[in-house]
Amino acid sequence: MVRVNWCCGILVAIAIGQGVFPIETIQASPWDNILESFSRRPKPPLGGRGDEFCAISPRRLPDGIERTSGDRLLFVWKGSISKIEVHAKGVAAPLWSQLVNSEARQWLYTGTPLLAGAHYEWWIFNRFAVNETEPTFRVPFQVIESSERDRVTLELTELNSQIRDTKKWVSAEEWSRKRSQYFISQGLFVDAMREILSVLRPSQELRTIWQQIPVDLCKR
Structure with a gap:
């Protein structure tokens, strides 16, 4: 018995x-499902990763294009680079350019707000490339259409209200986790990544997620 x-x-x-x-x-951990969702994502083609560099968010997809709902986004990568730029699709002149130090692994876009429905490219420059004036990688991404953006905004507002209506204290980390889960459900992994990295005082579980996502997304 x-x-x-x-x-x-x-x-x-x-x-x-x-x-x-x-x-x-x-x-x-309550974060496990989110880590699993990122881990299941298709691996990028070889042009989206290398021995020293890997574009994490936005990233190159083998079939399709990364999408975001925001007019500003957080660039995340693995490896040492020297400069990043944002270009409208097919336009040589950058909308925004930023020199980055070799230790940086993320940077917030601070250029003019990105337009709904527009296509863009993230250009990555490597100071050690044969021609450092040419981008080593180009990663396309798209801002969702205004009607879809309005829907996402409305649903996030409803989610925020539901969290408040629980009548119990909810930590900033838990708030961010619920929002990131919503973004993942919509296929908006760029927005989910920004939520995950926005927590100022992360728990050990979240720190583990931060460490594991680059490993899972950049492995060959």
Whole structure:
């Protein structure tokens, strides 16, 4: 006969008459589903990653284009680069250009607001390239149409109201997690990434997510 007790997230099974056999199950982090969603994303083509560099957000997709709902976005990458630019699709002159130090791994776009429905490219420059005046990588992305953006804005407002209506204190990290889950459900991983990285005082679980996402998204 087996008696099963639940205590503090740990399952304990006791086989009566046959000795005691404790079985522990580690309680899942609330961030695990989000990490799994990023891990399942298609790997970029070789032009979107390399031994020293990997575009994390936005990223090159093997079939399709990265989408975002915001008029500003957070660029995230792995590796050392020297400059990033934003270009309207097919336009040589940059809308925005930013020199970055070798230790930087993310940068917030601060140029003119991006237009709904428009297509853009993220240009990445490597100071060690043979021709450092030419971008090493170009990553296309698109801002969603205004009607879809309005819907996302409305649904986020409703989500915020639902969180407030729980009548209990919700941490900034939990708030960000729920919003990032929403963005993932809409296929807006660029927006989800910005939410994930926006938490000022992250828990150890979230720090682990920060460390694991580049590993999962950049591995060959």
